Amino acid sequence: MTHQGFTLWLTGMSGAGKSTISDRLMERFRAGAAKVELLDGDVVRTNLSQGLGFSREDRDTNVRRIGFVSELLSRNGVIAVVAAISPYRATREEVKARIANFVEVYVECPIEVLAARDVKGLYKRALAGEVGQFTGISDPYEPPENPDVVVRSDRESPAESVEKVWRELQRRGLIETA
């Protein structure tokens, strides 16, 4: 495949499916020998954001820092795939405004479904008041108003979600496959 540099930013609540979808997208990009980097929670916590907490200020710093790295990669022809809760709309917009090719993917899932799934047991604890500043329960999540793609992990398979994103990237001329 050939591609431009761009940032593919997946936002959504914990457990909504950001990692699942970004991992599959990474496989597909790598299969096409694309220049691509994944900035997900683990990578970011380890390498960029040690010491930051869950205050709005710290969350915003985290998002801006990921945005900075994505910008450097994107403007040099590399694909940056970001999977980050990134709960505040204004901060996402700020990052978006800095990056020429920016595609926002809203990984949506109703909170009832997230609480029922509760893979890590976090929702149960948050609903019981045991976890402070939990996004969507005791801390805000502001959904995108005009996301470029919306995927619904409660209604679509991961393969379908990936396909939606892929088509949008093709439609914009950001990727081309033979």
Add this chain to the structure above:
Amino acid sequence: MTHQGFTLWLTGMSGAGKSTISDRLMERFRAGAAKVELLDGDVVRTNLSQGLGFSREDRDTNVRRIGFVSELLSRNGVIAVVAAISPYRATREEVKARIANFVEVYVECPIEVLAARDVKGLYKRALAGEVGQFTGISDPYEPPENPDVVVRSDRESPAESVEKVWRELQRRGLIETA
């Protein structure tokens, strides 16, 4: 020009000439339409390291963070030019070990010369005990044991220093100019 991805890491004390040399290198890379990014003190403080101080731990975190970003750029074919005091040898070595194409430049200048120049008035204040944890005076600076290039801003012009670095990059096949 054509080039590979690599990290060009300038280490040295405050005022030794890292910024002067890296700025001139940036001009030369840009004139050759290279894919290149500068990670210097200003860029890093603004975008990566807000909130970090001057303890060994914080300085190491800062250096590792710059190293992480340099690694992402380098391995995707981009030149990362770093100008950072990066006082601790072990931490520089740790970053070096992670990055395939890593060129360490020691920007050397005797402390007497730095104190006499004292562009920002920092050495006077540090020598008077008014600035704690000042590298080279009240905080350690560990020079590289085997730097790839040594430049001496008290004996060479910036143009000469840049030329030395340039030749080393050519010698390694990291850059090619027509």
